[in-house]
Amino acid sequence: MQKDHSSNSTTEASIDFSMLLASSVHDIKNSLSMLLTSLDDVIDINADDNPQQRKNYSTLRGEASRINNALIYLLGLYRLENDQLSLNVAEVYVADFLEEQVASQQLLFDINNVVVTLDCNPDLTGFFDEHLVAGIVNNILVNCAKYTNKTIRVQAQKSNGFLTVNIIDDGQGYPQSIIDNLNNKDRSIDFNSGSTNLGLFFSQKIAAIHHCKDKYGTIQLSNIEATADYASGGCFTLQLP
Amino acid sequence: MAITRLDVIKIYKQKTALVIDDYPDMRGSIRRMLENFGVKHVDTAVNGEEAIEKCDETAYDIILADYNLGDNKNGQQILEELRFKNSLKQTSLYMMITAETTKDMVFGALEYQPDDYLTKPFTQAVLEKRLNRLVIEKEALYEINSCIDRLDFDRAIALCQQRINMHDKYEQRCYRLMGNCFFKKHQFAQSKKVYQGILEERDIEWASIGLGKSLMALNELDEAEATFDKLIDNGCLCLEIYDCMADIKRRQGDVAGAQKILEKAVELSPNAIMRQETLADISEENHDWAVAEKSRKKVIRLGNSSVYESPEQHFQLVRTISKEMEHSDDPKGRLKDANEALKRVKRKYKDDPTVELQSDIIEANVIANTGDIAASEKKISSIQDRLEKTITKPAQLLLDMAQTYKSVGDHDKSQTLLKKLADTYKDNEEVSDAIDRISDEPLSQKGKQQAIDLNNTGKELFAQKEYSKAIKLFSQALRHYPNNAGLNLNLMLALVREMSAQGATEEQLHQCTAAKQKLAHIATDHPMYDRYKILCDHLNKLSLAAP
Numbered sequence: 001m002q003k004d005h006s007s008n009s010t011t012e013a014s015i016d017f018s019m020l021l022a023s024s025v026h027d028i029k030n031s032l033s034m035l036l037t038s039l040d041d042v043i044d045i046n047a048d049d050n051p052q053q054r055k056n057y058s059t060l061r062g063e064a065s066r067i068n069n070a071l072i073y074l075l076g077l078y079r080l081e082n083d084q085l086s087l088n089v090a091e092v093y094v095a096d097f098l099e100e101q102v103a104s105q106q107l108l109f110d111i112n113n114v115v116v117t118l119d120c121n122p123d124l125t126g127f128f129d130e131h132l133v134a135g136i137v138n139n140i141l142v143n144c145a146k147y148t149n150k151t152i153r154v155q156a157q158k159s160n161g162f163l164t165v166n167i168i169d170d171g172q173g174y175p176q177s178i179i180d181n182l183n184n185k186d187r188s189i190d191f192n193s194g195s196t197n198l199g200l201f202f203s204q205k206i207a208a209i210h211h212c213k214d215k216y217g218t219i220q221l222s223n224i225e226a227t228a229d230y231a232s233g234g235c236f237t238l239q240l241p
Numbered sequence: 242m243a244i245t246r247l248d249v250i251k252i253y254k255q256k257t258a259l260v261i262d263d264y265p266d267m268r269g270s271i272r273r274m275l276e277n278f279g280v281k282h283v284d285t286a287v288n289g290e291e292a293i294e295k296c297d298e299t300a301y302d303i304i305l306a307d308y309n310l311g312d313n314k315n316g317q318q319i320l321e322e323l324r325f326k327n328s329l330k331q332t333s334l335y336m337m338i339t340a341e342t343t344k345d346m347v348f349g350a351l352e353y354q355p356d357d358y359l360t361k362p363f364t365q366a367v368l369e370k371r372l373n374r375l376v377i378e379k380e381a382l383y384e385i386n387s388c389i390d391r392l393d394f395d396r397a398i399a400l401c402q403q404r405i406n407m408h409d410k411y412e413q414r415c416y417r418l419m420g421n422c423f424f425k426k427h428q429f430a431q432s433k434k435v436y437q438g439i440l441e442e443r444d445i446e447w448a449s450i451g452l453g454k455s456l457m458a459l460n461e462l463d464e465a466e467a468t469f470d471k472l473i474d475n476g477c478l479c480l481e482i483y484d485c486m487a488d489i490k491r492r493q494g495d496v497a498g499a500q501k502i503l504e505k506a507v508e509l510s511p512n513a514i515m516r517q518e519t520l521a522d523i524s525e526e527n528h529d530w531a532v533a534e535k536s537r538k539k540v541i542r543l544g545n546s547s548v549y550e551s552p553e554q555h556f557q558l559v560r561t562i563s564k565e566m567e568h569s570d571d572p573k574g575r576l577k578d579a580n581e582a583l584k585r586v587k588r589k590y591k592d593d594p595t596v597e598l599q600s601d602i603i604e605a606n607v608i609a610n611t612g613d614i615a616a617s618e619k620k621i622s623s624i625q626d627r628l629e630k631t632i633t634k635p636a637q638l639l640l641d642m643a644q645t646y647k648s649v650g651d652h653d654k655s656q657t658l659l660k661k662l663a664d665t666y667k668d669n670e671e672v673s674d675a676i677d678r679i680s681d682e683p684l685s686q687k688g689k690q691q692a693i694d695l696n697n698t699g700k701e702l703f704a705q706k707e708y709s710k711a712i713k714l715f716s717q718a719l720r721h722y723p724n725n726a727g728l729n730l731n732l733m734l735a736l737v738r739e740m741s742a743q744g745a746t747e748e749q750l751h752q753c754t755a756a757k758q759k760l761a762h763i764a765t766d767h768p769m770y771d772r773y774k775i776l777c778d779h780l781n782k783l784s785l786a787a788p
Contacts, residue, residue, distance in 0.1 A: 025340055026340035029340040029361040029362055030264060030267065030340070030361065032361070032362040033361045033362030033363065034266055034267070034270070034362075035362075036362050036364055037270050037362075037365070040364050040365060040366075064362075068362060089445070089446070090445075090446075091413050091414075091445070093410050096370065096374045099370055100367055100370040100371060100374075103364075103366040103369075103370050104363070104364060104366065104367045106366055122410070123409050123410045124410075125410050125413065127443060127445070130358075131358070131360055134360075212443045213443070
């Protein structure tokens with residue numbers, strides 16, 4: 001919501017544009033919804049008899065998810081820019097929330113033969129904007145499905161007044177350039193490098209606007225060494241107050 | 242005691258559901274998903290009207306509603322109507338399906354919030370997970386919610402405490418229900434305590450709203466104001482907080498502030514008819530005729546062919562225009578608008594003789610306010626006969642008659658009528674307030690008491706020579722009782738004293754003259770007459786001396 005209600009011509013124009021944007025998104029999302037549902041139906045039917053076709057369908061599905069994520073970023077960043085993005089912080093059952101995010105990408109995991117494990121106390125609750133944080137987690141899950149080797153581990157726990165969610169894969173790990181870029185406060189989006197990392201940029205913004213008293217949310221990327229139980233890989237960490 | 246997949250299917254097998262979506266493919270698709278989960282019976286509705294009709298017939302356990310239903314009522318408005326009419330049980334669940342972030346959706350009150358929002362696009366797996374979560378929660382808290390449905394708040398509170406002691410994931414949900422139960426039982430100190438406990442940990446919207454309302458009920462207005470201020474700053478879209486804030490401002494005597502807040506709420510949600518009415522009343526108190534008239538017109542438009550529609554809304558518009566005429570330099574300019582509005586209501590309710598009679602009474606008042614007393618008196622004589630013959634006379638009709646008598650200068654008839662009304666409606670606060678607004682002296686019990694209190698406070702201020710404070714006190718009171726003779730006289734006195742001590746400003750002279758005009762009709766044998774005369778002389782001298 002805009003805090004400044006003084007109406008001059010520019011704010012009125014931007015409200016109109018915002019409405020236009022919102023109703024376009026509504027239409028596109030209706031279509032995406034039907035697309036995803038139909039795809040799920042088709043994929044279920046052909047699950048066993050034609051693996052190649054199933055793979056094609058799943059690519060379609062992965063791309064549809066990406067379109068949806070991009071839409072969320074687009075609208076979210078527009079709002080952020082115009083001071084219209086405000087948080088809808090509510091208590092969320094973390095285990096249920098994470099299970100839902102995994103379920104939404106289950107087909108993608110199945111096709112890539114990725115096993116996802118969830119390690120979270122069922123009574124754990126957190127306080128955040130479910131819709132926006134779902135965008136963060138989804139983005140990472142879709143990314144991990146592509147780059148991991150065999151497994152993705154999703155862990156959540158509470159410590160020091162923060163809810164920490166780790167999403168750990170056993171792939172090649174994150175390139176140092178991306179890790180460095182994330183830690184560089186003055187960076188901007190590089191539109192020439194091919195990958196804009198728009199998702200990470202958005203995630204960082206969303207995490208940072210979550211706050212409680214004087215604590216603020218963050219995201220981090222790291223690479224972890226192999227242990228006796230787990231292979232090495234990349235680790236995405238989201239911390240929310 | 243983990244609930245297994247099989248348990249969930251068993252729960253679904255006993256549930257009925259309603260899917261509300263204007264898009265046929267979506268409707269079918271969601272319906273199939275619900276049937277796959279095992280839901281016993283699934284109905285669908287295309288729009289709000291159909292949905293509300295179906296909910297009146299069947300008490301659904303699960304309702305899934307799309308927020309955006311085209312030009313029709315949206316999913317939030319359906320929910321508010323269902324809750325308002327009590328056709329949605331606390332044990333049922335209402336899930337809103339939306340295309341984007343929930344933050345854009347204004348909601349009328351805390352209890353009008355859906356149980357959950359689900360964002361498009363979603364797959365069957367996601368809907369299943371989400372719905373399971375809610376169905377299991379409703380099952381876990383079934384006893385508590387069912388007590389609330391039966392208005393057995395004591396038992397609900399005890400059950401909440403039991404559940405809280407288990408420290409599971411429903412702990413906060415139970416605090417929320419508990420605070421609400423205390424509030425509904427009017428145990429505001431307890432509800433305040435529940436909300437404060439939550440807020441110590443972190444700022445949560447529902448707890449802040451609950452705290453603000455509890456503070457208000459406890460008459461801790463400044464604390465309540467600070468709480469709501471912070472919510473508004475944070476962009477809270479629960480419109481109830483604006484209504485609360487306006488009420489606080491009004492109770493603090495800041496009527497202009499109250500109007501400002503309501504205007505903001507109306508901007509956020511223009512279609513709430515009752516808030517528009519409140520805004521119109523408050524703007525009238527502020528003599529902001531433009532806003533009052535605009536709101537009155539909006540009320541008529543919104544009420545059109547709805548359950549809220551009534552001739553009274555049209556009359557209100559004319560009364561507003563009529564009051565504007567009283568304060569206008571060119572009262573005739575508004576005559577056309579007033580007459581058109583009266584014509585409309587007569588046409589609309591052409592078979593209702595009471596509406597016609599009341600229209601004529603109000604019309605006579607409008608004519609009197611243009612200054613044409615003779616024409617108005619002629620109109621009145623044609624009315625009196627019909628009024629005698631009318632058997633049931635609503636209070637508002639007689640109030641209008643009293644106002645009309647007063648406007649043509651027939652103060653005796655006006656006061657007689659009002660005194661009779663005050664007697665008949667002595668237990669009706671709304672009518673009593675309306676009587677005192679027209680009357681020269683307070684006639685209701687409450688009005689009389691207030692006048693006594695005001696006079697005492699005023700006397701103290703006079704004794705302390707705090708004239709500007711006295712001026713403020715009486716001006717504020719006059720907004721409620723504009724014709725009160727005692728108040729007008731006291732205001733004159735305070736102004737004369739202040740001007741004699743500090744020198745007169747144009748505004749003060751203007752204000753004093755206005756009060757004098759209000760008293761112009763008092764008879765020479767009126768107990769206040771002598772004082773009035775003396776003050777008039779003082780005012781004359783001050784006017785002559787003014788630069």
